Amino acid sequence: MGVKHGREYHDILADLTEAVGGISNSYEFFEMTEEEWTELEDKERHEVLEALADDVFYGLGEAPVIHVGHGSVTYHSKFHIIEVSVDGKELRIVRLT
Numbered sequence: 001m002g003v004k005h006g007r008e009y010h011d012i013l014a015d016l017t018e019a020v021g022g023i024s025n026s027y028e029f030f031e032m033t034e035e036e037w038t039e040l041e042d043k044e045r046h047e048v049l050e051a052l053a054d055d056v057f058y059g060l061g062e063a064p065v066i067h068v069g070h071g072s073v074t075y076h077s078k079f080h081i082i083e084v085s086v087d088g089k090e091l092r093i094v095r096l097t
Contacts, residue, residue, distance in 0.1 A: 002061035003075055003082070006097035012082075016053040016073075017046070019084040019092035025069035026052060057082075 005012055020026050027037040029052055040048065052068070059066050060075035060082065071086040082094040 003057060012094060012096060013050065013053055015094045016057060016082060017050045019094055020053050020056065020068055021049045022084065022091045023069045023071035023086055028069045
């Protein structure tokens with residue numbers, strides 16, 4: 001099974017990248033330390049967040065909830081959305097259609 005979407009993947013990835021960037025310690029998904037994260041240039045941070053968003057998007061096809069740092073990313077197939085939340089509070093909704 002995969003994440004069904006009607007929007008262009010590039011657009012979904014851009015929105016999801018921005019959304020997971022709102023999770024303050026999202027870099028821990030890749031087992032990076034805070035020190036390693038702060039040493040990265042802005043462009044490198046964006047590339048890490050984009051890779052994270054890509055991994056999470058495809059991972060949601062197997063598991064409807066993926067934990068990222070102190071947050072979670074949830075695929076709601078019935079509503080065609082991905083919800084990014086921190087501490088149980090909605091941070092961002094990414095529309096798939």
